[in-house]
Amino acid sequence: MTRSESVKTFFIKSVLPVAAALLLYCIFKSACMNGGELDYVWLWILCGLPFGLHRMCLWIIPDSGSLGGGIALFALNFIIGGVIGGFVLIWRLIVAAWYVPLTLLRMAKAL
Incomplete structure (x- = not known):
């Protein structure tokens, strides 16, 4: 491998997923505040939506x-x-x- x-x-395997996770965390952090505390379960669900x-x-x-049952099942699908x-x-x-260590090893071998 060159x-x-x-x-x-x-960059594809390491930097992009970490950057996407940080961006999603910054976006959904304010939406998951409950009584001044961060609700980690809802943060996990909301950050996982684009991936799952x-x-x-x-x-x-x-x-x-009924319409209520349909909306509830639609919400369940998203959860x-x-x-x-x-x-x-x-x-x-x-x-x-x-x-990270795998790339460092590959870079050392490429020298």
Whole structure:
């Protein structure tokens, strides 16, 4: 692997996920304040939405119910997508931490 490929992979696998997580944290931090305290569960769900909503394989669709039931199921879909995305976000951050020493090793080998 060449030096430029190592740097490109480092930015894609490490810098971009961390920057996205920090941006989402800054956006949703004020929305998750509850009584002066930060509600970490809702912050985790909201930050995971962009990472998990498109990974849901099954959407719960109301068959013949009321409008309130349909709205509740629609909200449940978003909550489930946020929980899935929270796990994906944690995994992406673990991979980002792993790529720091891996990139340093690759850069040392490229010399």
